[in-house]
Amino acid sequence: MPELPEVETTLRGLAPALIGKTVREVHIRQPKLRWPVPPELPALLNGQIIRRLHRRAKYLLIEFDRGTLILHLGMSGNLRIVSAATPLKKHDHFDLLLDNGTTMRLHDPRRFGAVLWHTGDAATHPLLAALGPEPLGDEFDGTTLYRATRNKTAAIKLVIMDQRIVVGVGNIYANEALFRAGIRPQLPAGKLSRPRCTALAGEIRATLTAAIAKGGSTLRDYVSSDGSPGYFQQEYWVYGRAGEACRRCGESVRLLRLGQRASFYCPHCQH
DNA sequence: CTTTGCACCTGTTGGC
DNA sequence: TGCCAACAGGTGCAAA
Incomplete structure (x- = not known):
């Protein structure tokens, strides 16, 4: 489920509920996620204060004095703040109980998500060290994209979904950004002109930014005991609309x- | 080194 | 209604 806008929305929803709180208990109900959940987490986190939250690509980073809890929502995960009395549902795999009686709860049916621990600077973690620039940061623009695509024969859609080129562009927003830029997803990346790279980089940024803004508008319901935590349905230009006008x-x-992923385009608007 | 396809899971959908 | 295959918004990694 989560693409970068959902992860960013989750981060913004969690931050005020977590920062400054002390961890009272850690419950690992299902350690078999994408990678095993470290069994020493309760010992590491009990009594520790949550200092800051960050996002890098689609990884959520919860910073403590002695290290960083790294979370990933995979394809079906979500994180919610619930009260201690909230009954467990199937696939509620991980809980962080806080000193104010609330709990951060990870729910992930497909278990492609992750809960990991890293001592020291999170940026040095093997999963994060080789990641490309943030799509909303200053280091990603038309020039970056132009340089990264030279001599590449792979389809442009695969290239913008490559985490070494730019992080956080999932299947939905790759399709949407390419439509908005008027570029066919199967076009060999190396054939894109510099102006078209500039247009595409701009549309990637604009598409993600708009989706985050939509998500932000549902944030007031984020801390709740049931219902979906602000996942937002929006109208797509092409994603999921094969055969439609x-x-x-x-x-x-x-x-x-x-690359085994469904790709959508309009043959009239995209070239 | 780059590029490609698989693998990890469960839940939902659509065709027969 | 039931059954089964195909597919789902991620992404690291083994294999080529």
Whole structure:
């Protein structure tokens, strides 16, 4: 479920509920996530104060004095703040109990998510060290994208989803940004002109920013005992609309498969 | 080194 | 209604 905007929304929802709180208990109900949840987490975290929260790509980083808890929501995960009395649901794998009686609860049916620990600077963790620039940061722009795509024959959609080129662009927003930039997903990356790279980098940024803004508007419901934590349904230009009329020109939206992922485009609006 | 496809899971959907 | 295959928004890693 979570693409970068959902992770960012989760971060913003969690931060005020977590920062400054002391961990009272840690419950690992299902240690078999993408990687084993470190069994020493309770000993490491009990009594520790949550200092700061960060996001790097789609990783959520919860910083303590002695290290960083690294969380990933995978394909189906979510994190919610619930009261201590909230009954457990199936796939509630991990709880962080706080000193004010609330709990941060990880729910992840498919278990592609992760709960890891790293001592010291989180940026040095093997999973984070090789990541490319943040799409919303200053280091990603048309020039970056232009340089990164030279001599690449791979489809542009695969390239913008490559975490070494730019992080956090998942399947939905890759499709949407390419539509908005007027670029077909299967176009060999190396064939993109510099102006088209500039346009695409801008649309990646704009698409993600707009989705975060949408998510932010539902944040007031974030800390609740039931219901979905502010996941937002928005209208897509092409994603999931194979065979339907293009919202811009009416042409039938096409579906193709790139790197085993469904890819959508309008043959009239994208070239 | 780069590029490709698999693997990890459960839940939902659509065709027969 | 039941059954089964296909697919799902992520992404690291082994294999080529």
